[in-house]
Amino acid sequence: MIYKLSHNTSYNYESDVTFCHNIAILKPKSMMGQSVLEYKLEVSPLPTEISEKIDFFGNTITRFSIQKSHKELSVKATSKILRNFSLQPDIFNSIEGKSITLESAIEALEIISPEILEVKQFLLDSILISKITEDIRAYAKVSYKANRSVFEASFELMQRIYTDFKFDSKFSNVATPLSEVMKAKKGVCQDFAQIAIACVRSVGLPARYVSGYIETMPPPGKEKLIGSDASHAWFSVYIPKFGWVDFDPTNNQIPKDQHITVSYGRDYYDVAPLKGVIYSNGENRMKVSVDIRPDTES
Numbered sequence: 001m002i003y004k005l006s007h008n009t010s011y012n013y014e015s016d017v018t019f020c021h022n023i024a025i026l027k028p029k030s031m032m033g034q035s036v037l038e039y040k041l042e043v044s045p046l047p048t049e050i051s052e053k054i055d056f057f058g059n060t061i062t063r064f065s066i067q068k069s070h071k072e073l074s075v076k077a078t079s080k081i082l083r084n085f086s087l088q089p090d091i092f093n094s095i096e097g098k099s100i101t102l103e104s105a106i107e108a109l110e111i112i113s114p115e116i117l118e119v120k121q122f123l124l125d126s127i128l129i130s131k132i133t134e135d136i137r138a139y140a141k142v143s144y145k146a147n148r149s150v151f152e153a154s155f156e157l158m159q160r161i162y163t164d165f166k167f168d169s170k171f172s173n174v175a176t177p178l179s180e181v182m183k184a185k186k187g188v189c190q191d192f193a194q195i196a197i198a199c200v201r202s203v204g205l206p207a208r209y210v211s212g213y214i215e216t217m218p219p220p221g222k223e224k225l226i227g228s229d230a231s232h233a234w235f236s237v238y239i240p241k242f243g244w245v246d247f248d249p250t251n252n253q254i255p256k257d258q259h260i261t262v263s264y265g266r267d268y269y270d271v272a273p274l275k276g277v278i279y280s281n282g283e284n285r286m287k288v289s290v291d292i293r294p295d296t297e298s
Contacts, residue, residue, distance in 0.1 A: 001294060002081065002082050002294065003083060003215065003260065003292050003293065003294060003295060004079075004080055004291075005081060005291070005292050006079075007077045007078075007213075007231070007289075008075075008076045008077075008287075008289045009074070009286065010072065010073065010074045010286070010287045010288075011072065011284050012285045013070075013072070013280055014280075014282030014283045014284065015071075017069065017073070017278045018069055018279045018280065019065070019067055020277065021064075021065040021276050022063070022065070022075075022274060022276030023062070023063055023275055024041065024061065024062045024063075024077070025055075025059055025061050025272065025273055026075075026274070027039050027060040027077070027262070028260055028262050029059070029060075029261050029263065031261065033083065033084050033086075033087040033088035034083050034084075034260065034261060035081070035082040036081060037079075037081065038078075038080040039077070039078070040079075041075070041076070041077050042075075042078075043064055043066075043073075043075050043076075044072075045068060045073070047065060047066050048066060049063075049064065049065045049067075050062065050063070057270060057271075058264065059262075059263035080295060081260055085256040091151055091239075094242055096241055096242065097242030097245075098152070100149065100151070100241060101148060101149060101150065102144050102147075102148060102150055102153065102204075102205070103147060105239065108240035109204070109205075109206075109240065116240075121266070122201075122206035123204070123206050124266070126266030126267045126269065127266075127267060127269040127270075128174075128267040128269050129178065129194055129197055129266070129267045131178075132198050133178075135183075136178070136195070136198050136199055136202060137202045139199055140157070140198075140199035140200070141203070143156045143199075144157075144205075150237065151245060154237045154247055155247065155254075157196060157200070157249075158196065158252060159252055161192050161249035162192075162251070163252075165186055165191075165192055165195070166185060168188070169188055172186075172188060174190075174269075178191070178194055178198055181194075181195060182195060189232055189233045189250040190233045192250050193210070193233040193234050193235045195249075196235040196247065197209060197235050197267065205238065207235055207236065207237050207238070208236045208264050208266065209233065209235060209236075209266060209267050209268060209270065209271060210235065210236050210255075211231065211232075211264075211265070212231075212232055212233075212234075212259060212262045213229060213231060213290060214229070214232040214255075214260070215229060215258045215292045215294075229290045229291055230288075232259070233250075234247060234250070234255055234259070235247055
């Protein structure tokens, strides 16, 4: 499936901004099962400086600064993505991958190798997942047992979060502590991914935050609305001798062709689509719209 993707962010400032410096993480990954055929980033006003690099986690980041007075900022990323989940390793048909237990996985993580050293960074505390509470540990232990398959336990954790937590876009924001999300049992996809990551790390396994998009289908007979899609998030668990396996607790499914991956990080803070600093006074209004649709012309 080939998708056309656009992610538009606009800021309107109450007072003139005399200088801003921003980091954008909006370019989808090229990886097994996903290829970036086209990508374009448009910034208005035109940046004084702009550069692109690969960050520590392998994500493409764009740094840009605007050094002239402005009251509006527009950032538009457009992509064309070829998605083919069948090219990725299939955990469902991997007897070895599905049989790795928690106990054997932890033993395998003690081996010193470049791959293990790289994945173990996702065991460490991060900005937004730094204090794993006892209720999160207890929640994780319901699924993760020493002699149980890591894949089965992670799949069940995904299902439990989907069942136990309510999607509520008004409850949380980026700064809401995980302890509050855990207590209220509600939040958004970013919260559900980070709760899952905290659970997985609490039992000694590496887990990473995946930022991207998901194509949402309209009700039967209804036309899809432009901008109805949104940035999405899910989590990934490292299973020794197999690799990373993604889980989407918001939708209770293993991500496939409808999921487009943009970036990996320890939590949302590492992969926020757009962040930066400005020199200004007063308030600002931000508007974000995302649209994903099959490319019927290709």
